Amino acid sequence: MAEKIRSNLFRQSREITIILPRRVAATTWLTLLAFLLVPGLASSQINAGEPLRPEWCRQLPRPQYKNLERVNVTDDWFEVYRVRPDVFAIYEPHQFEEVISYLILGSRRALLFDTGLGVGRISYVTAKLTSLPVTVLNSHTHFDHIGGNAEFSEVMGEDTSFTRASIKGQSNIYSRDALAAERICGTLAAGVRADSYAIRPWHISHWVQDGERIDLGGRQLEIIFTPGHTPDSLCLLDRKHGLLFTGDTFYPGPIYLFTPETDFAAYARSASRLAHLAPSLKLLLPGHNVPVAEPVYLTRLLEAVRKVQAGLVNSTVIEGRREYRFQDFSLLLAVK
Numbered sequence: 001m002a003e004k005i006r007s008n009l010f011r012q013s014r015e016i017t018i019i020l021p022r023r024v025a026a027t028t029w030l031t032l033l034a035f036l037l038v039p040g041l042a043s044s045q046i047n048a049g050e051p052l053r054p055e056w057c058r059q060l061p062r063p064q065y066k067n068l069e070r071v072n073v074t075d076d077w078f079e080v081y082r083v084r085p086d087v088f089a090i091y092e093p094h095q096f097e098e099v100i101s102y103l104i105l106g107s108r109r110a111l112l113f114d115t116g117l118g119v120g121r122i123s124y125v126t127a128k129l130t131s132l133p134v135t136v137l138n139s140h141t142h143f144d145h146i147g148g149n150a151e152f153s154e155v156m157g158e159d160t161s162f163t164r165a166s167i168k169g170q171s172n173i174y175s176r177d178a179l180a181a182e183r184i185c186g187t188l189a190a191g192v193r194a195d196s197y198a199i200r201p202w203h204i205s206h207w208v209q210d211g212e213r214i215d216l217g218g219r220q221l222e223i224i225f226t227p228g229h230t231p232d233s234l235c236l237l238d239r240k241h242g243l244l245f246t247g248d249t250f251y252p253g254p255i256y257l258f259t260p261e262t263d264f265a266a267y268a269r270s271a272s273r274l275a276h277l278a279p280s281l282k283l284l285l286p287g288h289n290v291p292v293a294e295p296v297y298l299t300r301l302l303e304a305v306r307k308v309q310a311g312l313v314n315s316t317v318i319e320g321r322r323e324y325r326f327q328d329f330s331l332l333l334a335v336k
């Protein structure tokens with residue numbers, strides 16, 4: 001057992017740059033780092049006989065969930081919340097990324113905005129929530145938002161070379177670390193194992209355009225291309241109800257802007273585009289952590305991005321990233 005824990009710790013320390021930032025505040029990183037780097041801390045955990053329970057897991061559930069309406073869908077991986085009438089947040093609280101996908105219902109069809117990690121079967125959940133035909137659209141094609149795409153025959157996507165690479169899926173060699181013990185809170189979905197977990201390839205049934213409208217029957221959605229986090233990042237706007245589904249372009253937490261596919265100048269332009277929408281919005285529905293955020297964050301995000309661009313704010317360098325901290329969120333950029 002100790003051997004197993006040690007090997008997990010080794011993996012965590014080797015890949016700490018990948019696993020830490022999504023949702024953990026900077027102060028927590030330091031706690032985790034101390035845990036990793038001070039052998040006494042690790043051995044005292046082992047001696048206490050406690051399961052290896054990462055710091056982030058101890059902080060769940062997030063307080064915002066108390067005020068949300070939980071929908072009684074029996075599933076061992078997902079939790080479902082009704083955020084607005086006919087808008088469901090499908091949340092994955094048992095994995096470090098705390099991914100949130102959204103099912104949006106019209107009178108004739110439904111749209112699933114992201115499909116999560118592919119650990120639980122999200123199509124089982126959507127089938128419990130609606131009998132309407134479901135079309136998938138991804139906020140972008142990072143692995144944690146596309147895991148269930150292969151469960152659906154109708155998947156829309158943006159035509160970028162990044163997307164075309166993503167649709168090939170991801171083998172277990174690249175995927176398995178997402179399910180390492182320190183990234184799991186509780187237990188995995190039945191029948192799922194880290195050593196066989198992979199992202200299955202899928203087909204795009206329709207390539208979307210910027211500004212394209214999707215008519216679900218009684219509910220219109222509008223696609224807004226917001227490249228930056230990835231080349232294929234997009235947001236989904238429900239103008240009538242003042243809802244903006246932001247994916248990873250904004251969520252309350254450390255926002256990843258350090259990977260090779262991130263283009264910070266493009267991200268700044270997208271932030272500007274979204275900030276113009278803020279006055280007409282009532283709610284942001286982000287892709288991680290919590291499914292509700294005030295639209296004013298889009299104004300704050302643009303201010304933050306401009307401050308970073310102008311060199312008006314200091315960063316803290318942690319594990320190869322520059323973190324620029326603002327109220328309730330931070331921007332994580334690569335160290336130049």
Ligand SMILES: [Zn+2]
Nearest residue numbers: 140142229248
């Ligand atoms: Zn992402």
